Amino acid sequence: MNLFSDLRGTVIAALDxxxxxxxxxxxxxxxxxxxxxxxxxxxxxxxxNAAMVLAKPAQKKPRDIAEALADKLRAxxxxxxxxxxxxxxxxxxxxxxxxxxVVGTVLTQGRDFGRSDMGQGQKINVEYVSANPTGPxxxxxxxxxxxxxxxxxxxxxxxxxxxxxxxxNDGGAQVDVLARSVxxxxxxxxxxxxxxxxGTYPGDYLIPVGEALKDxxxxxxxxxxxxxxxxxxxxxxxxxxxxxxRADLGLLGVQMDHFYSEKSxxxxxxxxxxxxxxxxxxxxxxxxxxxxxxxxxxxxxxxEQTLFxxxxxxxxxxxxxxxxxxxxxxxAPDIAYHYDKISRGFDGLIDVFxxxxxxxxxxxxxxxxxxxxxxxxxxxxxTQLVKLYKNGAPFKMSxxxxxxxxxxxxxxxVGPDVTRFVMLTxxxxxxxxxxxxxxxxxxxxxxxxxxxxxxxxxHSVLRKARDAGMAPEAGAxxxxxxxxxDHAAELAVAKKLAEWPRLVEIAARxxxxxxxxxxxYELAGEFHTLWNRGNDLPELRFLxxxxxxxxxxxxxxxxAVSVVISAGLGILxxxxxxxxx
RNA sequence: GCACCUGUAGCUCAGCUGGAUAGAGCGCUGCCCUCCGAAGGCAGAGGCCAAAGGUUCGAAUCCUUUCAGGUGCGCCA
Numbered sequence: 001m002n003l004f005s006d007l008r009g010t011v012i013a014a015l016d017x018x019x020x021x022x023x024x025x026x027x028x029x030x031x032x033x034x035x036x037x038x039x040x041x042x043x044x045x046x047x048x049n050a051a052m053v054l055a056k057p058a059q060k061k062p063r064d065i066a067e068a069l070a071d072k073l074r075a076x077x078x079x080x081x082x083x084x085x086x087x088x089x090x091x092x093x094x095x096x097x098x099x100x101x102v103v104g105t106v107l108t109q110g111r112d113f114g115r116s117d118m119g120q121g122q123k124i125n126v127e128y129v130s131a132n133p134t135g136p137x138x139x140x141x142x143x144x145x146x147x148x149x150x151x152x153x154x155x156x157x158x159x160x161x162x163x164x165x166x167x168x169n170d171g172g173a174q175v176d177v178l179a180r181s182v183x184x185x186x187x188x189x190x191x192x193x194x195x196x197x198x199g200t201y202p203g204d205y206l207i208p209v210g211e212a213l214k215d216x217x218x219x220x221x222x223x224x225x226x227x228x229x230x231x232x233x234x235x236x237x238x239x240x241x242x243x244x245x246r247a248d249l250g251l252l253g254v255q256m257d258h259f260y261s262e263k264s265x266x267x268x269x270x271x272x273x274x275x276x277x278x279x280x281x282x283x284x285x286x287x288x289x290x291x292x293x294x295x296x297x298x299x300x301x302x303x304e305q306t307l308f309x310x311x312x313x314x315x316x317x318x319x320x321x322x323x324x325x326x327x328x329x330x331x332a333p334d335i336a337y338h339y340d341k342i343s344r345g346f347d348g349l350i351d352v353f354x355x356x357x358x359x360x361x362x363x364x365x366x367x368x369x370x371x372x373x374x375x376x377x378x379x380x381x382x383t384q385l386v387k388l389y390k391n392g393a394p395f396k397m398s399x400x401x402x403x404x405x406x407x408x409x410x411x412x413x414v415g416p417d418v419t420r421f422v423m424l425t426x427x428x429x430x431x432x433x434x435x436x437x438x439x440x441x442x443x444x445x446x447x448x449x450x451x452x453x454x455x456x457x458x459h460s461v462l463r464k465a466r467d468a469g470m471a472p473e474a475g476a477x478x479x480x481x482x483x484x485x486d487h488a489a490e491l492a493v494a495k496k497l498a499e500w501p502r503l504v505e506i507a508a509r510x511x512x513x514x515x516x517x518x519x520x521y522e523l524a525g526e527f528h529t530l531w532n533r534g535n536d537l538p539e540l541r542f543l544x545x546x547x548x549x550x551x552x553x554x555x556x557x558x559x560a561v562s563v564v565i566s567a568g569l570g571i572l573x574x575x576x577x578x579x580x581x
Numbered sequence: 582g583c584a585c586c587u588g589u590a591g592c593u594c595a596g597c598u599g600g601a602u603a604g605a606g607c608g609c610u611g612c613c614c615u616c617c618g619a620a621g622g623c624a625g626a627g628g629c630c631a632a633a634g635g636u637u638c639g640a641a642u643c644c645u646u647u648c649a650g651g652u653g654c655g656c657c658a
Contacts, residue, residue, distance in 0.1 A: 036597070039604085049600060052638065062638075086601045087638060132658065172658050262658095292654050293582040305655070316584055316654090323656040330658045358585050359653035382586075385651085426594075429586055431651080433593075442620050445606060453620085460618090506597055518595060522605085532622055541618070580620080 002116070002501040003102065004046070007078075007092075008035040011048050014072035023068050024058050037499065044081065044091035045495065051088040062088025099494035100482035106497055106560035107476035111567040114500045118508060119160030125341050126152040128352035129249065129256075130167040133241040134178045135203055137248040137407040139386045140354055143432065145407070146423040146573070147383050148352040149254045150513035153571045158508035163346070164257045167337060170238045171262035172330055177201065178241065179234035183221065185210025186233070190222055209240045251411045252419065253573055260340075265333045274339035274371065275321060275332065283309040283370055289317060308335070313366035335367045342372045349378045350511065355429070358382055379511055383428045389435035414439055417574045421448040424517040424572055442580070447521045451565060452577050454524035457531060458562040459578035461542045465555055470548065472555045484553040489530045489540060493557060496526045500564050504571075513572065520568045527561050 011033060018024045033054070038047040051066035058065065063084055070082040070090055081093035106113045128148025131141045149164070156162045169175075181201040184194040189211045196202040213221075213236060221229040242259070249256070265271050278284050287307045291300045306322035308331070321332045341349055349368060353360065361380045368378040388395035388405055395405065410419050413436060422439045425447055426432040442449050465472035485494065500519070507515040534541040542554045566576045 032598080034598080034600090036600085038601075039596090040601075043601070047600085052600080055638070089601065091601095169658060174658060289655055300655085303656070307655095320655055325656075327656090329656075334658090355586075355652060357653085357658090360658095361585070382652090384586080430594080431587085444621090447606090449620090450606095457618090502597085510597085514595090515597090518605090522595095525605085529622095531618075534618060535614090535622075538617090543618095 002505070003098070003498045004035050004037075004502045007046055008033070008048075010076055010078075011035055011050055011069070011073070014069055015050060015054075017072060018068060024054065024060075024065070028054055028057055030054075037495075038089075038091065043085065043089070044083070045094045046092040048090045048092075049088075051084075051090060055088065066090045096486055096491060097479070097483070099491045099498065100479070100485050102494050102498045103482055103485065103557050103560045104476045104479065106563050107556060110563055111570065113563065114504045114567055115157055115159070116501060116505055116508075117159040118505050119155060119158050122160050122347040123163070123345060124155050124160045124348045124350060125163045125165055125344075125346045126155070126350045126352070127165045127167055127341075128152075129245075129254075130169065130353075131245060132169045132174050133238050133245060134174055134201060135241065136205055136244055138404050139388060139407065139410060139434070140383075142252070142407045142410060142419065143383045143386050143423045144352050144354060145249060145252055145254050146420045147381065147428050147513065149252075150420070150424055150516070150572050151350065151352070151381070151511055153573065154504070154508050154513050154516065157567075157571055158504055160508075164255070166256045166259045168238075168242060168259055168261045168263075169330075171266055171333055175234050175238055176230065178237050179230055180226075182206050182209050182213060182237040182240075183229065183233055186213045186221065189214040190219060192222075205244065206237075209237060212240070213237075248407045251408060252416050260337065262333050262337065265336045265340075270340065271328060271332050271336040274336040277339065278308060278335070278367075278370055281370060283312060284321070285309060287318065289320070308363075308367070308370075310363045310366035310370075313369040315362040315366040319363045331363065331367075334364065335371070338364065338368050338378070339371050342368065342376050346376065349376060351378065351380045353380060353382055355382045355384045381428050381511060384426075384431045386423075386432045386434050389433060389438075391437060395436075410434075417452075418448050420573050421451070421517060421569075424514050427512060427514045447517065448574075449580075450528070451520045451524045451569070453580055454527045455562050455565045455569075455576045456578060456580045457527070458558045458565075461555060461558050464543055465551065468543065470551065470555075472552065473559070477552050477556050481549050481553045482556065484550045485557055487540060489533050490554070490557055493523075493526045493530055493561060496523050497560055497564055500568075516568050516571050520565055523561065523564060523568075527558075 012030050015024065015028075015030055015033070019026060019028065030050075033048065033050045035046055035048045038044060048069075050069060051062040054060075054065055055062040066084040066088050070084060073079050073082045073090070073092065078095055078098050079092050080095045081091075083091050085091050126148055128151075129137070129141055129145045131137055137145070152162045152164045177199060178201060181196070184196060184200065185206045187210075188194050188207070213233065216236070221233070275284060285307055286304055288302045288304050289307070303324050305320040305324065307318040308321050310319050311317065319331055320329050321335070323329055338349065351364065361382070364380060365378050368376060418439050422434060423432065438446060439448060440446075442453075444450055462472050485491065500523075503515060503519045507513060530540060542551065542558055544550045544554070562576070569576045
């Protein structure tokens with residue numbers, strides 16, 4: 001149920017009728033006719049641009065079309081007023097019964113109010129996190145994890161069939177580095193002095209891995225060359241890191257459907273198959289790239305390489321897929337991985353990357369476009385940096401100094417719910433400030449608190465109602481009861497509730513889950529405003545002594561707010577609380 | 582040098598497939614709050630939407646150019 005699309009249907013029907021009556025020419029395209037909430041509530045509840053959009057093709061004055069349309073719409077009993085304004089806007093005011101009905105609908109449908117079939121069951125693959133399996137997840141990964149997870153939930157809620165996927169980069173040189181680093185910790189566990197040189201990972205988190213390796217193989221690898229232990233240690237260490245990462249994700253409540261190993265692509269002919277597909281399309285050739293202008297690498301020498309003609313699909317330069325020694329570049333398995341995704345029959349792909357991978361977007365899109373003949377859309381969402389603050393001062397992270405803040409650090413300090421919500425209080429491509437103190441503050445400044453507090457207040461009302469002997473959670477009340485919700489402040493809350501399904505669709509279409517967080521903040525704001533007005537106007541309080549029916553109607557409104565907040569928080573992966581404490 | 586992202590109130594940021602007089606929080610100013618629902622509330626001031634062109638009934642939104650900040654740019658992933 002989406003009031004806005006319902007009303008758009010009504011407007012279109014009226015336009016069809018006008019066409020039948022000869023007021024509009026045949027064959028007009030109504031696709032651009034929109035029904036939206038006006039920015040200024042003074043303009044009414046709904047506005048349509050129909051007259052302005054159709055004026056030109058119909059060769060009529062916008063105001064004339066609007067007047068005729070208004071006449072038709074006034075016949076609808078949901079519409080109490082229809083006025084022409086400005087250049088040809090048609091403003092409509094809806095009967096209170098419409099808004100009261102929204103409350104009933106929310107309570108009947110529960111958290112499914114807002115769920116839509118917009119996605120028509122399309123299969124969407126959302127790939128996110130995909131951190132190298134060389135250490136614990138840090139704050140940057142955390143943002144990607146929360147964003148990707150919320151986006152996946154949002155798409156699911158709007159009628160898509162979603163697969164959550166993590167690509168394990170376990171095939172490149174970095175896992176050899178990991179293996180050597182673990183080997184050093186292994187030697188250390190045997191009592192040897194070791195030095196961590198550049199190009200190794202000195203983090204403490206590898207100490208237990210080295211010790212565990214010792215427990216497993218004893219001294220079998222001590223004083224042995226790499227040819228003896230590298231492959232084994234690599235597998236062992238990678239698996240240990242993935243366990244660590246899975247545990248980190250678990251702290252946040254992120255549950256992947258699928259972990260896809262890069263290594264599994266090697267030696268199976270799948271990379272070759274993907275490249276052959278491109279080759280068959282004439283997109284693979286031997287050639288030499290120009291050096292980048294402005295920035296001249298010291299050791300630049302022209303070299304002939306095997307290149308993918310990504311420029312044929314919108315990239316700026318062609319990209320190498322083989323190193324000069326004949327082995328694959330990192331790009332080749334990525335192509336194969338996306339080839340695999342395409343062949344698994346997804347209708348759409350989404351990759352969530354950190355902003356430092358921005359330079360990778362065009363070539364990946366080019367690859368997917370080429371491999372799918374332009375049929376499988378790929379959207380790549382970049383998550384910007386997270387800046388940490390503690391006690392009002394920036395918190396510098398340095399991987400080298402070992403002072404980087406992990407996902408676990410953050411979740412341990414503020415909890416998964418706060419972490420998740422705060423990570424979504426900015427759109428993905430804007431940098432995010434994360435202040436450890438502010439996110440726990442109990443004030444209007446803090447959206448996490450503000451939204452949770454609204455929900456807690458609803459439950460406070462419910463508790464009191466139960467104490468007073470009412471059964472406040474007994475389904476949707478009758479229309480007659482809901483008609484008691486007649487105050488503008490109450491209707492304002494109901495109007496906000498009515499926006500929820502529309503907001504979900506917009507957020508899902510634009511792949512922007514932060515819109516859900518902002519909406520919840522606004523809804524909470526409307527609710528708190530109503531609550532606060534109860535201070536001055538006792539008749540706006542949710543519990544009306546001695547008037548059970550009115551109380552139940554008001555409680556229904558409060559419950560509806562809680563339902564939508566819970567649904568929204570559910571998409572964000574945040575647990576609604578019933579008490580603040 | 583090139584590509585991508587960003588530029589909106591003093592600060593931090595929203596702003597829908599292009600819609601009307603551009604919004605919120607903080608800060609600021611004023612008022613209210615011993616208690617009955619204040620981990621506050623109400624009201625107000627505050628804007629050349631980085632700049633200039635263009636597209637059109639209409640632009641913060643789309644296009645072009647410029648400026649500023651960030652990120653990235655062959656044999657790392």
